[in-house]
Amino acid sequence: MLTLVYAFNFIDRQIIGILSPFIKQDLGLDDAQLGYLKGIYFAVLYTVMGIPVAWLADRYSRVNIITxxxxxxxxxxxxxGMAGNYLQLALCRIGVGIGEAGGTPPAHSMIADLFAPKERATAMALYALGIPFGIMLAYLASAFVLSGGQANWRSVMIAVGLPGILLAIVLKLTVKEPVRQQTEQERQRPMLDSIVxxxxxxxxxxxxxxxxLSSFANYAVVGWQMDYFVRRFSEVDIVWLLVVFGVINGTLYAIGVWAGGVIADKWGRSNPGAYARLPALALCVGVPAFLLAIHSESLWLAIAGFTLLQVTSGTYFGPCFAMAQTLSPANCRAMSTALFFFVLNLIALGGGPTFVGVLSEHYTASLGELEGLIAALDWLAIPFVLSILVFGWTSLRLPQDLAKRQAHG
Structure with missing residues (x-):
């Protein structure tokens, strides 16, 4: 159920990027305005609200908070889907961000109570399957609604939004609050001490x-993927593209997410640094493929490059989510995820799509819409390389910190 809820989280988060070409045409927006909608408008309150919500989740019913x-x-x-202008759409995106702030921190805390540390990367990878499944459903729902010919982006927004309200009712009726796995000493310990x-x-x-760093680039890629393909391969049927990317997300990307958790848990038993080393090695494969893809004039080579980046990027969700819990004192697990996501989403989700949008608008004046977007995407090589270096350093430090955490109970 938590995985399904997370899928709806990503349906509603990523739908704006998938429908971007239609919204741009309908409301007469430029790339910078689209970048704000995909990034900073959603991310600011999403990250800020995550902190107080996590404080509540470490004390009260996590099921009620997620519902x-x-x-x-x-x-x-x-x-x-009812927004009549840019301001109304921006306010709705802010509302989506406020709501989604209460999704992941309580869910991570629940999963950590249900699984031992040696199983957490696998369990978190199962939960993280909500990401590729959610993006898949967003693509396929868009293709289904738009294939009728008369429908528009507004119909898609309404069609993917309303089922989430029904799912909330099912969640409340079927999921029970797990017992918190804390000792009496941990319960009595001040949370501020644990956070420090x-x-x-x-x-x-x-x-x-x-x-x-990696998500900064990846959120930008996902947010501008459809714009790139529509501009580069304008002769290709957009509904067909939506179906292709929906299938890729639901199969190959999902395999990458699942494999990342399973491999990290197995490798991590003999080498704790594997939880960081695996993402570093995977990105060394996916990033060059993506950079080659955006300069390719072959449709299938471009699809292959974007896909390889997705598959390899998916490997970091399970290990990273697991370490956010395993390295945390037991009485602040939801807060650990909230702080984790505060940094992650304010910089990555808020900055990545916005950064590419602003750069693309800047380059468009001299290079045109397609080449301007490609020039903006080229800059993503920098955060990708920095991410590889940081994961590499962390792989050397993890064994020491995990041993210290285990010694403290």
Whole structure:
């Protein structure tokens, strides 16, 4: 159920990027305005609200918090389809961000209570399958609604938003609150002390910064993918493209996410540094493929390059989410994820799509819409390379910090 809720989280988060060409045409927006919608408008309150929500989740019913949050973000997604202008759409995106702030921190805390540390990367990878499945459903729902010919992006927003409200009811009726796995000493320990201890853990910061840098680039790629393909291959049927990317996300990307958790848990038993080393090695394969793809004039080579980046990037979700919990004192697990996501989403989700949008608008004046977008995407090589370096350093530090955490109980 938590994986399904997370899928709806990503349906509503990524639908704006998938429908971007239609929204741009309908509302007469430029690339910078689209970048703000895909990035910073959503991310600011999403990250800020995550902190107080996590504080509540470490004390009160996590199921109730997720139920309310799911209802809120799904409702605002549906309302987005009724937006009459740019300001109204921006306000709806802010509403979606506020709602989604209550989704992942409570869910991670629940999963950590249900699985031992040696199983957490696999369990978190199962939860993270909500990402490729959610993006798949967003693509396929868009293709289904738009294939009728008369429908538009507004119909898609309403169609993907309303089912989330029904799912919230099912969640509340079927999922029970897990027992918190804390000792009496951990329950009595001031949370502030636990948070300070967490923030003094070098490898926690390494995992945060590694996934943040990579996600900065990946959120930009996902947010501008459809714009790139529509501009580069204008003769290709857009509904067909939506179906292709939907299938890729639901199969190959999902395999990458699942494999990342399973491999990290197995490799990590003999080498704890594997939780960071695996993402570094995977990105060394995917990033060059993507950079070659955006300069290719072959449709299938471009699709292959984007796909390889997705598959290899998917490997970091399970390990990173698991380390956010395993390196955290037991009484602040939801807060650990919230702080993790505060850095991740403010910089990556807020900055990545916005960065490419602003750069693309800048380059468009001299290079045109297609080449301007490609020039902006080229800059993503920098955060990708930095991510590889940070994950590499973290792989050397993790064994020491994991042993220290285990010694503290």
């Amino acid at each position: 309310l949050s799911l209802t809120l973000w799904s409702g605002f997604t549906a309302l987005s 201890e967490l923030l003094k853990t070098p490898s926690w910061w390494g995992m945060v910064l590694g996934i943040t």
